[in-house]
Amino acid sequence: MHNFKELKIWKAGIEVSKFTFNITRNFPPDERYGLISQMTRAAVSIPSNIAEGCGRKSNKELHQFLNISLGSAFELETHFIIANEFAYITENQLKEATLMLAEIQKMIYGLQKSLNI
Numbered sequence: 001m002h003n004f005k006e007l008k009i010w011k012a013g014i015e016v017s018k019f020t021f022n023i024t025r026n027f028p029p030d031e032r033y034g035l036i037s038q039m040t041r042a043a044v045s046i047p048s049n050i051a052e053g054c055g056r057k058s059n060k061e062l063h064q065f066l067n068i069s070l071g072s073a074f075e076l077e078t079h080f081i082i083a084n085e086f087a088y089i090t091e092n093q094l095k096e097a098t099l100m101l102a103e104i105q106k107m108i109y110g111l112q113k114s115l116n117i
Helices: 008-024 035-054 059-085 091-114
Strands: none
Touching: 008 035, 008 091, 035 059, 035 091, 059 091
């Protein structure tokens, strides 16, 4: 078991979640059950699956939860691209989100590789 609260990757996931919630506050109200819901759920999934994986008994299980977290990171990146296409976010916000998510994706890959699965 790992202490997820000490992991840089988990902290980065929390920051992406906060960023996502702040950005989606400015979306049109009719997106509440559409894109806003999808984005906030994907954002929360990133650190949540890291935490859940850290609570498991084996590195194999942790690896699987990191896969889920990675999938959520790519999903969220796609949602940000869509939000930009609909002009809900600016190019600068898209760039900031993309950079944050790329860093998390690299960290997840790195942690998975270190598990020697």
